[in-house]
Amino acid sequence: MDVRTGLPVVGMVGAGQLARMTHQASIALGLSLRVLATSRDDAAALVAADVTVGDHRSYDTLLAFAEGCDVLTFDHEHVPGDLLSELVSSGVVVLPGPDALLHAQDKQVLRERLSALGFAVPRWSVVTTAQDVVGFADGTWPVVAKAVRGGYDGRGVWFLADAEQARELFDARQAAARVVTGAHLIVEERVPLVRELSAVIARSPYGQVATWPVVETVQRDGICVEVLAPAPGVGADTAIAAQHLAIRIAQAFDVVGVLAVELFDTGRELLVNELAMRPHNSGHWTIEGSRTSQFEQHLRAVLDYPLGATAPTAPAIAMANVLGGPDGATGIDGRLHHLLALDPGIKVHLYGKSSRPGRKIGHVTVAGTDVVALRDRATRAASFLSTGKELAE
Amino acid sequence: MDVRTGLPVVGMVGAGQLARMTHQASIALGLSLRVLATSRDDAAALVAADVTVGDHRSYDTLLAFAEGCDVLTFDHEHVPGDLLSELVSSGVVVLPGPDALLHAQDKQVLRERLSALGFAVPRWSVVTTAQDVVGFADGTWPVVAKAVRGGYDGRGVWFLADAEQARELFDARQAAARVVTGAHLIVEERVPLVRELSAVIARSPYGQVATWPVVETVQRDGICVEVLAPAPGVGADTAIAAQHLAIRIAQAFDVVGVLAVELFDTGRELLVNELAMRPHNSGHWTIEGSRTSQFEQHLRAVLDYPLGATAPTAPAIAMANVLGGPDGATGIDGRLHHLLALDPGIKVHLYGKSSRPGRKIGHVTVAGTDVVALRDRATRAASFLSTGKELAE
Missing domain, CATH: 3.30.470.20 (ATP-grasp fold, B domain)
Known part of the structure; x- marks a missing residue:
């Protein structure tokens, strides 16, 4: 609650254009969005009155930011779920909650849960080697490889035309030492869509x-x-x-x-x-x-x-x-x-x-x-x- | 020009609700309104990133505020015109300009200019005594007295039902020592309006x-x-x-x-x-x-x-x-x-x-x-x- 206005305080983790436009909307409701920015020059940090610069992967930063907020919400999906669960345990209202948000953070979890619930998804599989991709394609190319976590705006997505491109992708990731837990890949059929x-x-x-x-x-x-x-x-x-x-x-x-x-x-x-x-x-x-x-x-x-x-x-x-x-x-x-x-x-x-x-x-x-x-x-x-x-x- | 965005800086004198809503609109245009507030708790100061707290009747404050602004504009009419003219002389772009703004600041000037230009206005006169009001009314009451400067939202406007109320108004103003230059009154017919x-x-x-x-x-x-x-x-x-x-x-x-x-x-x-x-x-x-x-x-x-x-x-x-x-x-x-x-x-x-x-x-x-x-x-x-x-x- 903002004692100056008698209205709630919404904290948004992230200060990109989504937070910028949410701040615009908050003004009409009598609020002023509190944003956690990575830099003073972030899109929302340029226009909001209540800006904290800090690391959204630090529990202490998140907890301090949430202090005085009626609810914590998000401009992006990059806050680790375990930190969010800890915040919830500490009494912070986090919406969407970490259990819900996981489905927007992890492509593998999303596909598993959707399939289990009977929602239609493209044919997919977890892959750990180029040979897995070749096996999944079974002669029908191209296929689409996706990082399970962290991709957006075309990053973390690769269209693979053949086995050679699959090998290049895995070689490049090996070289960049990106094969770490949680950063593995799934592969999907390329859906012929209208x-x-x-x-x-x-x-x-x-x-x-x-x-x-x-x-x-x-x-x-x-x-x-x-x-x-x-x-x-x-x-x-x-x-x-x-x-x-x-x-x-x-x-x-x-x-x-x-x-x-x-x-x-x-x-x-x-x-x-x-x-x-x-x-x-x-x-x-x-x-x-x-x-x-x-x-x-x-x-x-x-x-x-x-x-x-x-x-x-x-x-x-x-x-x-x-x-x-x-x-x-x-x-x-x-x-x-x-x-x-x-x-x-x-x-x-x-x-x-x-x-x-x-x-x-x-x-x-x-x-x-x-x-x-x-x-x-x-x-x-x-x-x-x-x-x-x-x-x- | 804001070097971070490559876009202009608009400075608004006053930080009430008009500045607050102008800030909302500025965000879409890639800008962030700079506001001159009287207090940190002003409506616009609560939501804007670029807030100066200062006195809009101080030339030095205005000049410092205008530094780096591409244009200076207003949330209210309370900045003295002579200060604005000085700012213009110093190279500040002030819009609306002081000569235009005067017509929104001074009810007597407005009526004189409108009449000279042939625009229809209610019958009116400058009054300095209750007797002037009685003479203007000429037996037809009520009439409306208005402070030439500074009124808004019903302040500085008095409906006078008779000579007695006219006397009371002038007595009260005399007692409050408000009869100073620029704060004199005009009186107007009460227009029978649809x-x-x-x-x-x-x-x-x-x-x-x-x-x-x-x-x-x-x-x-x-x-x-x-x-x-x-x-x-x-x-x-x-x-x-x-x-x-x-x-x-x-x-x-x-x-x-x-x-x-x-x-x-x-x-x-x-x-x-x-x-x-x-x-x-x-x-x-x-x-x-x-x-x-x-x-x-x-x-x-x-x-x-x-x-x-x-x-x-x-x-x-x-x-x-x-x-x-x-x-x-x-x-x-x-x-x-x-x-x-x-x-x-x-x-x-x-x-x-x-x-x-x-x-x-x-x-x-x-x-x-x-x-x-x-x-x-x-x-x-x-x-x-x-x-x-x-x-x-």
Whole structure:
């Protein structure tokens, strides 16, 4: 409880763009997000009043950070589960809880639990040698190798075209001495998919659930680059099935907060790919597109407030990520200036991050009726902010 | 320019709720608002990363605060104009400029200039004695006395029912030794009005103008308590006339940023009451109700960025202010919790302010189609947050 305001204190571990946008949402609720940053220059640390710089892998740091917080929640999945369990034992309210969060931290545990519960997942296996991969592929290439822990935005994922590439991957990991406990690999069939979908919902400790329309996510080089809401060309049956699937997973794992379920749509069935238990890139469109954004909803959920209405504010929304361009952040002010003139309806979100090529430094959202036109506008705007160049017609 | 982000720095003098909500909007644009607060507990100081505590009536404080800012703008009108002119002479970019801002600071100057330019205002006169008021009234009471400078939210405004009340006012001011230069009074006819309107627009240094729909403002005890957007029962001709009037005033006074023009609608004509050159209570509904909020638009305007689209996100919006109740801020968390259950579609904005009875501590907004129903929901929600009691049906 913040004695100055009579309102609760939410502590978020991590201070990236998700914490930055959660801080924005917290302001409306009378709060001021407390963030645990790795650096003063983290996206959320640049804009929040209550910033601690410290190591999220240190129990003492986490315990000191949690002091005075009504609830501890997350911008990322990188806090070791044993530290979280210790915090819970010490009386800290951690949401989502460590037992739930494990399913977003460990790809092997996730697949084992999902399979046991009867959810469809791609065919997969644990592998410890290149020969295991060759055996799994059984002549059908490519296959996808994934680090069980720690991967994101395309890191920790390798598409293997043949046995030779499998051997190269294992040789490289051996050389880098990365074959340590918890960092082993799984291998998965490459699913022939029609599209990737994401079902984003929120769940409170009380068990209340709120859903947003299921969206299509477009990936490039393993990074989400566009989100279309609602997912075009997806029938009501499939969309509802995806939402139900997300709700059942949230209930099965006792998730509290926002849950994003990444799905492969094969045209015949929905396979679960990954989970995230925090605001997710596939829900950024809700800032403009829904009466309650995923960031406000996550706060409401972890505070056990009743969840907000998720009615759409427009028939269709397109979101595109702004990736760091070749020139880094140099000239971003001028590019922003021009973009706002090119398209006065574009909503820009910049994260204040120094730009490395390929890094997510912002996103743009545009609302309207025709998803094809919206997608074109969003893609052009994001590309212009990245490179300063207009896309050819 | 913030070297960490490559984006400009906006300094806002004042750290009340307007700065708080401007900070929220600044985050999306990649910025972090720098605020000059009177206290660490000011509404914006609780949530912003870059806070200076200091006196906005001190030239040295203002100059130091402006150092490193690309532009200086305002949460209130209380900075003396001569200090602002000195800042401009020192090379600080101040927007709106002191010559424009004077019209929002001095009611006498405003009326003189509006009359000279041919804008309709209520009949008025400068008064220095109770006898002046009696002479102005000429037997027609009540009249309205106003302090030329420094009034807001009903302060500095007196409704005088007769000569006796005029004498009491002057006696009280004499006793309080408030009859000092610049704090003298004007008196105005009490206009028989159908409704009060507000035309909120934004203007950039380049001269670009953007408008929002004209709204109705409902006052109680001199404080704005509700805003209905667009103004119900106002014909298109009147609405457009109000917008044109605001644009002509912005051009005449060279206003940069958001301009709110408060208007009396007599049913026959529109009379100008007050101006504000900053985000204004009558524009809070734009956070949810418009593709570009007044807070983002103010930032875009003072940065000379192109202005954003102001398309509505719903056919009708109602906003109600949350005023501090008899119990102060005690129990606000519980009241918020209950309110969110009572009406999941309500959007709440709490300012983190300690509650004094009658003080604006937040507002609520609700979007939909039927303005009568929306107004009822907004009023009930605001009243519940104030008092913890549900209004009778």
